[in-house]
């Protein structure tokens with residue numbers, strides 16, 4: 177599964193589904209709307225409005241970029257994991273994230289955008305990826321907290337995407353979510369072990385939670401009132417639950433987990449609201465969020481430079497895979513002749 181693309185030339189002619197002629201015909205539109213209203217899946221060969229296609233390419237490619245950039249902060253800790261067991265788990269997790277990127281790039285390719293185009297967007301700094309990966313992982317506790325909170329937030333956001341109206345994205349997300357739930361649990365378990373350790377270990381966990389908590393709340397995106405894409409995304413059945421509702425679900429699910437772990441979530445305003453039957457929480461620093469999303473977070477430049485270098489260093493692998501595929505093709509043609 178991880179190498180599915182290696183023997184396929186990454187050219188638009190091979191990987192893309194041809195675009196439907198661009199007439200936004202009322203009859204086609206009505207058929208599309210009926211499918212959305214009936215909660216049926218839209219498949220690559222179906223007619224779809226250009227704006228729907230563009231929204232999906234934007235969201236799925238950003239999601240794919242987040243998966244592969246997300247490999248970097250954790251990948252830094254593979255060589256410094258505290259035991260062989262933790263190292264093996266972390267290698268598996270980071271490899272899973274690479275796999276998620278591949279499923280998602282493949283899903284986006286079915287919409288007519290090649291992987292080269294998407295990667296060009298990432299490497300040139302035009303395309304977005306999740307804000308959370310522009311913060312550093314300073315110590316081993318951060319790796320546990322990334323699993324518990326970052327993957328926890330990702331699952332909360334991604335479970336509804338398994339019901340997304342676009343078939344290939346929805347199907348990719350089913351597998352992604354299964355793997356993400358292992359990631360979340362391994363992070364939580366690593367933290368539980370540290371919380372039974374020395375005072376220094378407990379302090380490390382608390383410090384990591386303090387640094388990541390607010391950034392994880394911001395991962396769900398701007399408040400609904402400031403989210404330009406939410407209303408249309410929900411009308412199309414791409415987004416099923418709004419940014420604010422997902423954020424609330426995440427807070428409600430995480431507070432009891434923090435209690436079991438024995439850490440304090442760094443928000444003096446966090447308290448149960450009996451009337452709302454939800455936890456109230458304090459204000460997120462949206463200026464910091466936008467600064468990070470727009471390229472000025474603590475690690476944006478480092479992440480992009482590492483990613484571009486990894487891509488360039490991997491050129492020989494892609495060349496070799498394509499050369500092998502060409503050889504196989506020639507051999508197959510000879511045999512058929």
Ligand code: BYC
Nearest residue numbers: 235239242243246305306307330395396397403404405406
């Ligand atoms: N970071 O109108 P909105 C993971 C952008 S987890 C950066 O609400 P939308 C992983 C947004 O793109 C993370 N940018 O947009 C976990 C838009 O900008 P553009 C990845 C953000 O699309 C562990 C603008 O703000 N998950 O992969 O309706 C280990 C306005 O926002 C962020 C996904 O991508 C952010 N946090 O909703 C490894 C899930 N939030 O495009 C990996 C799929 C918002 O207009 N994506 N923006 O320039 C989604 O569900 C939605 O795209 C979002 C945003 C909820 C993220």
